[in-house]
Amino acid sequence: MRDRHHAGSTGDSTARIRQDYDAYAARYDRETSVYERTMLGDGRGWACSQARGDVLEVAIGTGRNLPFYPRSARLSGIELSPAMLARARARAGDLGRDVQLVEGDAQALPFRDAAFDTVVCTLGLSSIPDDRAAVVEMHRVLRRGGHVVLLGHVASPYRPLRTWQRLLERFPAVVGVRRPADRQTRQVVPLLDAAGFTVLYRRRTRGGIVERVTAAK
Numbered sequence: 001m002r003d004r005h006h007a008g009s010t011g012d013s014t015a016r017i018r019q020d021y022d023a024y025a026a027r028y029d030r031e032t033s034v035y036e037r038t039m040l041g042d043g044r045g046w047a048c049s050q051a052r053g054d055v056l057e058v059a060i061g062t063g064r065n066l067p068f069y070p071r072s073a074r075l076s077g078i079e080l081s082p083a084m085l086a087r088a089r090a091r092a093g094d095l096g097r098d099v100q101l102v103e104g105d106a107q108a109l110p111f112r113d114a115a116f117d118t119v120v121c122t123l124g125l126s127s128i129p130d131d132r133a134a135v136v137e138m139h140r141v142l143r144r145g146g147h148v149v150l151l152g153h154v155a156s157p158y159r160p161l162r163t164w165q166r167l168l169e170r171f172p173a174v175v176g177v178r179r180p181a182d183r184q185t186r187q188v189v190p191l192l193d194a195a196g197f198t199v200l201y202r203r204r205t206r207g208g209i210v211e212r213v214t215a216a217k
């Protein structure tokens, strides 16, 4: 069941995620690079290559996508965890990229309607407590004709893999995973449909676990 179905719990879940990512920030890059090599392939490059005009990256984390954006993109990023955001800021400085980095909540974006041409989110929707609210917010801040570009993990269509994902989701410590809560069995396309997006592209790899999606407003 989604966090929002527990009355009053989304705020608690969000505070918990912020705290957990603050504590995890120093380990994030090292541990994520393993996941990138085994699961994402060229996913970051694929996602960022589609960014056009005014671009918002939601849940930008430590800014691992920053090296992949075209120079022409005018970049903004929002992130819940101050410690993750501080690393993104340092990375932007190292790369010489001008990025508007904002501490804030993807479930209530602090941007006006129709402010962006592209919204990018990689590995983010599985961490955000109310993923539906985040997708509705992405739709709100996009201009008409703007695109959302998503890369992340979703529930596999294959039962044995899904069973493994459920195990990982419910008992991460039992299978040796020590990182902040991360939903493995969500689906993003139904949320895009419900928010009013038109899905343009969808590709699943790694047993249907890793999904790339683009959709237009």
Ligand SMILES: C[S@@+](CC[C@H](N)C(=O)[O-])C[C@H]1O[C@@H](n2cnc3c(N)ncnc32)[C@H](O)[C@@H]1O
Pocket (backbone or CB within 6 Å): 014, 017, 018, 021, 032, 058, 059, 060, 061, 062, 063, 064, 065, 078, 079, 080, 081, 084, 104, 105, 106, 107, 121, 122, 123, 124, 127, 128, 129
């Ligand atoms: C698995 S990390 C992904 C980071 C980055 N997008 C990447 O591709 O490496 C998930 C990120 O989502 C952020 N996050 C979780 N809930 C959020 C929210 N409600 N608003 C903004 N960021 C959030 C976490 O702080 C964390 O940095």
